[in-house]
Amino acid sequence: MFLNKIIGAEASLRTKIVSLVGLLILFTVPLLANLFDEPFLVDIASRILIYALVAVSLDLILGYGGMVSFGHGAFLGLGAYVVGILTHHSYEGTAVAFLPGEWQGTTQAFIQWPLAMIFSGLLALIIGALSLRTTGVYFIMITLAFAQMLYFFMISIPTYGGEDGLNIWERSEIPLLDLYDAKSFYFTCLILLLLCLWCCSRIVKSRFGMVLRGCRQNEVRMKALGYPVYRYKLIAFVLSGMIAGLAGALLANHTEFVGPGLMHWTGSGEIMIMVILGGMGSLIGPVLGSAALLMMEEVLAGWTEHWMIFLGPMLVLIVLFARKGLYGLLIGKGADNG
């Protein structure tokens, strides 16, 4: 069964029940939204799924590889910008800048989305190759610096909106599917998320994943065993960047807008919070974290304009007292930490 493949056949009964209930909720959200006559819930749920996708991608390197990337917003943002720029040129009928030839962009998802993944992956390759030479707090700060570089770079390019960002006048096109329909869009996101969870669970359990987890626990020992640690970590970093790029492509479609704000370091911080809040080193955790944080924002924002004044201290308390995250709370003792 699909579920077993994600959480592992040997998982405890409690883990299975929790995952099954989660999956059931995910598949019935549009139905529930109809039932309660609150169609905007589907919109929020799509956003949760998209952020879950980024959070899972970060968890792959953070929870399993021990790489605290504080610049994940860069990959998310670049993915979004790829879609934004291609749509912009296709809408205006102008040639894509910085590229040879006269390609006028496209709105086809099957071209846009893989391109978003490729560009984010390339960016991750460059950033990773340089950053992975450092460790610890230096790694945190250099990834942050690279993301900030990209942020200021996008701000200073007036062709693509600069500080104001780009409006996306047309969503991506998939044959036989209308992404303007909230439910179709939701299920597209859901399927991509499940696909990504499945891939990641395969990766984590593979020999590659074991080496990665070994690096997190004791890098020196892995080196002594003869593993090319740097190469393993770099590949994981690039994979993570690619998934974040895909999420960016979805997010661009969801908000119908891309702006440099996506790459700002507070955005990267939020992704990190989702991973920790949900429980890092478990693939389900980041999904829970994304849902929890975005719903918390939604609920608190409904109460008061100054909702951050509650969110901030809550984060401090979570860090101080709930170290294994929501997943740890739900699963109990069995929650493994990478």
Place this chain on the structure above:
Amino acid sequence: MLTIELFLEQSLNGLQQGVMLFLMAAGLTLVFGIMHLINLAHGSLYMIGAYVAASVTQASDSFALGILAALAAAGLTGMLLEFSALRRLYNRDHLDQVLATFGMILFFNELVKILWGPQALFLSTPELLSGTLEFIPGAPYPSYRLFIIGAGLVVALLLRHLIIHTRVGMLIRAGATHREMVGALGVNIDQLYTIVFGLGAMLAGLAGALAGPMLAVEVGMGEKILILTFVVIIIGGIGSVRGALVGALLVGMVDTYGRAFLPTIMRELLDPASADTVAASVSSVAIYVLMAVVLIWKPRGLFQAYGS
């Protein structure tokens, strides 16, 4: 045109920005070097300093009183934070520290928005310092900026004296290298840490108060300088005060020169329209490029901290 006056003037601007960054970086790097804590909320202390200084100066008409109030407010807030939450994080993973202090940023930004409103405050330069001095012939320079340079250099010297020649400084250095040993010799380590944190917070508050008359005092001003400060201490080597000074001056100079001279240089090479774009993007990423280059060359920064 590149003239010698312009160059000297921009060098002073760079020095002034560097001094400002040093005030921030000194506290941040001390806290990291001694308590091993990454404190993202350092920028919030800067913001608190700026707001309190602006309010008190407007109410009392005395900039000196404003600075004193800022020092007190930032120092007390810092010690309160340390006492209530941060000391529990010293032995934790850097990840936990980043998250908890990120939460504090959200809290303080919102708190300031509630207390002072979302509009930015503008503070005029104190009358005594609002003139210019013409010590470079042909290029009068604002005396307020000179005042900041002077104040920063005095603080740097005082800090050096404190760390090298006083008893507290000796304990700080010892605490950084042999935490348990210092504790075993009967020094109250918890108290020492609170003092160090308060000292760093006061420096941040001072930087905020000094920045008031030059920048808009607004929510989010802390994050802007925080990231620059991190770049500074990473370049200088985390934990090293000397590194913080060198890093701050380097970043201040590179940033200022980039913004001042790149557009002129680019216009020589490219057509005017694209020259401005390229210059703007290159100068805004220049310091991050500097940091990346330093880290690739020296993965642990330019200077080593005590004990590492």
